[in-house]
Amino acid sequence: MSDWLPDTPRTLTFPTAAYVTLDGADWLASASPHPHSVQTLWATHPTVPSVLPCGTVFDVINAPALFGRRMVDRLWSAGPGSGPVAAHRGRILLFASPGTAQRLPSLLGWEEWAHAVPPLLYHGAGDAVTVPPLHPGHSPAEQAAGDDVLASAVSRWLVAPDVRSPWLPGPDVLLWACVRAARCASDEEHETALQGPVPALTTG
Template sequence: MSDWLPETPRTLAFPTAAYVTLAGADWLASASPHPDEMHTLWATRPSAPSVLPCGTAFDVINAPALFGRRMVDRLWSDGPGSGPVAAHRGRILLFAAPGTAQRLPALLVWEEWATAVPPLLCHGSGDAVTIPPLHPRRSPAADRTAGPGAAADADPAAPSGSRWLVAPDVRKPWLPGPDVLLWACVRAARSMAGPAPEAAAQHPVSLLTAG
């Protein structure tokens, strides 16, 4: 299973969209029971993070920054691509198909590389996540030091970092399911394990905790 990658419709080069389009904002707002209120909030406080419930429009797999970036890199370099991805307070948020938060831990427990996967938080039905502002914000210091036309680029691994790595840009984005993210977890774990023998993972246990 760890070498199998399902066919999916995404084969684009790694995107670098830093802000959410109007269509992407409509999709994010659809996760809320009051989408109009979300649009009002974003219009009045465009530089503030916001909170959205999981389980209807999307689930979220929440990974440590380094491992999460490895997963995203694998998804785009060797795999089908990803759905929206955000960095928030030293974590990587991978937006996934509804149901993934429940199914992924059950799949991973059977993988021999499960012990090499760091603790992940799986946010599904009944959970909520904080998402970055729809548009990146620039600090006054960054405006003074950046050259003409240069954009400030916050470090997504920094504790205070909060920005989109792959911003929502359509009303119905493709979202990876549990099988695709299982593949990404195993590939990321292998890439970080180095030359250590696979025998180090002979007793798989789930390191995922439901959010």
């Protein structure tokens, strides 16, 4: 299973858009039962994070920052790419096709590398997630809080939504990414162990 990747779209260039396009905003807003109210909120407060429901337009797989970045790196370097990806308060949010939050845990439970995958959070039907602002920048409250707080609570898009119907990975693709990220972490730990401890410097 761990070497198999479903036949899915592949984009060779890792996107670096820091903000959401109008089409991307329409797609995000469509997750809400009141999309026009969401768009009005964004128009008046473009630098404030928003809360959107999951389960109909998208699910979200929520991973620790380092492991989530490893997943994203594998998706773009050796896989089909990803859907939108956000960073929020030390976590990585991977937007996935509806139903992924329900299926991925059981698929991961059968995988031999599951023990090396840190605890993930699965947001599906009945859940909601906080997403970054559409555009980079900080709210007045964040600016008043100072640089230290901003650094620890950064909220931004790594792969910003830019079309009305973005491709979203399903549970099979994200299972593949989890396994590859877990293998990467294991290989790095093994290499560190082989190098041994760094000898202490002594003075004569």
